[in-house]
Amino acid sequence: xxxxxxxxxxxxxxxxxxxxxxxxxxxxxxxxxxxxxxxxxxxxxxxxxxxxxxxxxxxxxxxxxxxxxxxxxxxxxxxxxxxxxxxxxxxxxxxxxxxxxxxxxxxxxxxxxxxxxxxxxxxxxxxxxxxxxxxxxxxxxxxxxxxxxxxxxxxxxxxxxxxxxxxxxxxxxxxxxxxxxxxxxxxxxxxxxxxxxxxxxxxxxxxxxxxxxxxxxxxxxxxxxxxxxxxxxxxxxxxxxxxxxxxxxxxxxxxxxxxxxxxxxxxxxxxxxxxxxxxxxxxxxx
Amino acid sequence: xxxxxxxxxxxxxxxxxxxxxxxxxxxxxxxxxxxxxxxxxxxxxxxxxxxxxxxxxxxxxxxxxxxxxxxxxxxxxxxxxxxxxxxxxxxxxxxxxxxxxxxxxxxxxxxxxxxxxxxxxxxxxxxxxxxxxxxxxxxxxxxxxxxxxxxxxxxxxxxxxxxxxxxxxxxxxxxxxxxxxxxxxxxxxxxxxxxxxxxxxxxxxxxxxxxxxxxxxxxxxxxxxxxxxxxxxxxxxxxxxxxxxxxxxxxxxxxxxxxxxxxxxxxxxxxxx
Amino acid sequence: xxxxxxxxxxxxxxxxxxxxxxxxxxxxxxxxxxxxxxxxxxxxxxxxxxxxxxxxxxxxxxxxxxxxxxxxxxxxxxxxxxxxxxxxxxxxxxxxxxxxxxxxxxxxxxxxxxxxxxxxxxxxxxxxxxxxxxxxxxxxxxxxxxxxxxxxxxxxxxxxxxxxxxxxxxxxxxxxxxxxxxxxxxxxxxxxxxxxxxxxxxxxxxxxxxxxxxxxxxxxxxxxxxxxxxxxxxxxxxxxx
Numbered sequence: 001x002x003x004x005x006x007x008x009x010x011x012x013x014x015x016x017x018x019x020x021x022x023x024x025x026x027x028x029x030x031x032x033x034x035x036x037x038x039x040x041x042x043x044x045x046x047x048x049x050x051x052x053x054x055x056x057x058x059x060x061x062x063x064x065x066x067x068x069x070x071x072x073x074x075x076x077x078x079x080x081x082x083x084x085x086x087x088x089x090x091x092x093x094x095x096x097x098x099x100x101x102x103x104x105x106x107x108x109x110x111x112x113x114x115x116x117x118x119x120x121x122x123x124x125x126x127x128x129x130x131x132x133x134x135x136x137x138x139x140x141x142x143x144x145x146x147x148x149x150x151x152x153x154x155x156x157x158x159x160x161x162x163x164x165x166x167x168x169x170x171x172x173x174x175x176x177x178x179x180x181x182x183x184x185x186x187x188x189x190x191x192x193x194x195x196x197x198x199x200x201x202x203x204x205x206x207x208x209x210x211x212x213x214x215x216x217x218x219x220x221x222x223x224x225x226x227x228x229x230x231x232x233x234x235x236x237x238x239x240x241x242x243x244x245x246x247x248x249x250x251x252x253x254x255x256x257x258x259x260x261x262x263x264x265x266x267x268x269x270x271x272x273x274x275x276x277x278x279x280x281x282x283x284x285x286x
Numbered sequence: 287x288x289x290x291x292x293x294x295x296x297x298x299x300x301x302x303x304x305x306x307x308x309x310x311x312x313x314x315x316x317x318x319x320x321x322x323x324x325x326x327x328x329x330x331x332x333x334x335x336x337x338x339x340x341x342x343x344x345x346x347x348x349x350x351x352x353x354x355x356x357x358x359x360x361x362x363x364x365x366x367x368x369x370x371x372x373x374x375x376x377x378x379x380x381x382x383x384x385x386x387x388x389x390x391x392x393x394x395x396x397x398x399x400x401x402x403x404x405x406x407x408x409x410x411x412x413x414x415x416x417x418x419x420x421x422x423x424x425x426x427x428x429x430x431x432x433x434x435x436x437x438x439x440x441x442x443x444x445x446x447x448x449x450x451x452x453x454x455x456x457x458x459x460x461x462x463x464x465x466x467x468x469x470x471x472x473x474x475x476x477x478x479x480x481x482x483x484x485x486x487x488x489x490x491x492x493x494x495x496x497x498x499x500x501x502x503x504x505x506x507x508x509x510x511x512x513x514x515x516x517x518x519x520x521x522x523x524x525x526x527x528x529x530x531x532x533x534x535x536x537x538x539x540x541x542x543x544x545x546x547x548x549x550x551x552x553x554x555x556x557x558x559x
Numbered sequence: 560x561x562x563x564x565x566x567x568x569x570x571x572x573x574x575x576x577x578x579x580x581x582x583x584x585x586x587x588x589x590x591x592x593x594x595x596x597x598x599x600x601x602x603x604x605x606x607x608x609x610x611x612x613x614x615x616x617x618x619x620x621x622x623x624x625x626x627x628x629x630x631x632x633x634x635x636x637x638x639x640x641x642x643x644x645x646x647x648x649x650x651x652x653x654x655x656x657x658x659x660x661x662x663x664x665x666x667x668x669x670x671x672x673x674x675x676x677x678x679x680x681x682x683x684x685x686x687x688x689x690x691x692x693x694x695x696x697x698x699x700x701x702x703x704x705x706x707x708x709x710x711x712x713x714x715x716x717x718x719x720x721x722x723x724x725x726x727x728x729x730x731x732x733x734x735x736x737x738x739x740x741x742x743x744x745x746x747x748x749x750x751x752x753x754x755x756x757x758x759x760x761x762x763x764x765x766x767x768x769x770x771x772x773x774x775x776x777x778x779x780x781x782x783x784x785x786x787x788x789x790x791x792x793x794x795x796x797x798x799x800x
Contacts, residue, residue, distance in 0.1 A: 041694065041695075042664060042696070054472060056468055089465065089468070089469050092469065094465070095470060097492075097498075107473055107491065108473040112474050143498065146564075147563065158473065161473070176563045177759060178562060178563075178759040251786060252765075255790045256794070259790070270768060270771060275775075277772060278772065284797045421619075450618075454616070457659065458660070502614075503613070506609060506611055507614050510609055510614065511617060511627075513577060513607040514602070514627055514628035514676070514679070515603060515628055522630055523639070525622075525623070525643065526623075
């Protein structure tokens with residue numbers, strides 16, 4: 001599923017005294033099966049952008065095309081298409097409400113009109129995809145689960161709707177290291193096994209460097225940098241000029257380069273980094 | 287951000303007029319005084335006199351009448367209903383016009399106008415009060431004025447604290463509601479489309495998370511309050527001092543004057559005035 | 560430090576008498592937390608800041624919230640005003656004194672929460688994962704403030720699962736399943752990568768890199784260093800050779 005956003009502008013409270021431009025002429029393309037990292041601070045417009053992509057908000061101007069169809073052209077298109085984009089909000093466990101995990105995960109497919117006999121299968125599949133055993137979890141109350149488990153159930157709730165695109169807004173926010181690892185591993189699996197198109201909104205540079213195939217950086221409602229991680233982090237001055245932090249290894253290497261070391265800019269593997277530093281030290285010695 | 291900004295609490299408009307600067311307790315008492323007085327006014331001329339006085343006061347404070355009129359919106363239907371019920375269906379006094387069930391009489395018309403005026407005046411008084419007094423000042427004012435009630439075993443401090451916390455959390459809860467609604471719409475919940483029954487049923491998916499979240503907040507807040515030595519109202523002091531000033535004295539005197547004059551209109555001849 | 564369920568939050572609440580131990584004692588300056596008459600003095604000396612920035616703010620505007628603790632303790636109005644001003648300045652939120660809390664960022668809310676505790680002039684501030692719900696900017700603001708307060712002599716007990724934060728401390732305690740698992744300096748504790756992993760904690764990349772380099776013969780002074788220090792150490796090594 002290919003997403004094309006063209007010249008999106010969004011103004012909150014247009015015409016009123018407190019009007020605010022959240023997005024300013026933003027254009028973006030996401031190819032089928034791509035893993036895109038969307039980076040931006042609070043106030044950069046990333047939440048607005050993401051809500052426009054799944055049809056929750058209407059842009060003040062600009063268009064969004066899914067596989068060539070303009071999603072806002074009429075109400076019918078909107079209804080049909082918007083659920084092909086699954087949006088997982090920040091702290092999604094706050095939306096859990098049903099009596100059992102099964103019912104909560106089934107909520108999405110039911111609303112979509114999935115036939116009743118297919119629902120159990122959908123729920124089962126979705127729970128497996130997030131690493132929760134349906135037999136152990138289906139009957140439990142969502143409120144009896146741990147924070148990390150709740151989040152996985154919330155994600156399953158969207159996966160059960162079988163969206164063609166998954167947008168994850170700060171999906172690891174507030175989780176402990178173990179929880180973070182699990183969630184990121186599941187997402188990576190989804191991408192690898194099913195070639196799911198994924199847009200991950202985050203401010204954790206290390207996360208993005210590890211998983212994303214392409215990065216888009218938003219600042220104050222505008223796209224300021226776009227490209228593959230290697231491309232972007234090889235120009236650390238550009239990134240730092242935007243007031244953003246580099247991932248740890250590129251940051252270290254950039255600082256060392258400023259002190260005269262001969263090291264590459266794009267570095268993400270720990271062993272490789274260690275080897276390169278050792279080499280430099282050996283060179284200096286001999 | 288959006289929802290909480292659009293919903294302004296009560297109708298408070300910050301400002302620096304003398305009404306704004308008056309002690310909230312005095313404002314509460316004066317409002318109460320007028321609310322009761324207005325029930326004893328029996329002449330339209332009295333209401334008109336009061337309305338003129340109100341208008342001049344509002345103008346002198348630099349407040350736009352628009353805000354007062356906006357306060358009428360919630361009860362517009364009630365006023366309309368009163369006008370229609372009294373005006374078109376009353377048979378007191380002399381009949382002017384009659385057709386089928388509709389009877390318009392002179393006393394009926396007068397009553398319609400009179401009762402609508404009374405309602406309007408009452409709403410104007412409360413609207414003006416909330417316009418020039420912030421919700422927190424109102425709560426504080428009530429807390430301090432009625433603190434003696436705690437001796438009568440009425441938990442006035444706890445009630446005031448509850449109101450303060452409610453005021454504090456309303457924008458936060460509104461933001462959360464907004465977010466939950468969006469999340470559930472993204473899961474296909476028919477909150478923004480479909481027949482009314484479907485929509486109501488879908489609201490369960492909004493209310494339950496909201497309630498659960500509210501309880502969790504309450505628990506966490508209680509721990510935070512205890513950690514900061516909250517132990518109820520006994521021995522509690524306040525940072526903001528409420529001091530009566532000359533302004534308040536003038537306010538009370540002026541109100542008494544206006545009130546008495548308004549009441550004297552009752553003694554004017556001609557029933558319809 | 561510790562994984563979820565290790566008991567860190569419980570320990571925090573035992574320190575200010577919010578919870579009382581089933582066995583054993585908690586003494587704050589020789590006051591027993593079990594003693595109901597000392598509870599308020601204990602809570603004045605040991606302040607507690609919670610994880611969720613929103614759910615600890617009571618006031619409808621910032622300065623009201625900061626005054627809350629002092630009002631509860633019955634301080635006179637003038638003294639409260641002085642302390643509130645001082646606390647606002649300390650956390651650099653003077654310009655926001657009349658702001659309602661819902662218009663503040665997460666980092667700002669936590670600073671307000673800290674100010675509310677500061678106004679009570681505690682000797683120690685315990686913070687239960689204060690940055691875990693914040694964005695990077697907010698985390699930076701809070702960390703800087705805590706370091707500053709510590710330099711001025713206030714004891715800080717920071718509960719976290721972020722090793723980058725634990726590195727700032729003079730001592731680190733790791734809990735596992737309600738028991739003390741590791742205790743020592745950051746260097747002693749945070750270099751034990753395998754053990755930390757077993758306790759569901761993730762050593763930061765800088766530590767792992769340092770260990771990898773050490774394993775291949777690079778002689779670094781320490782394993783546990785923030786990024787700038789690691790860079791400096793490597794440059795020093797390069798110059799030496």
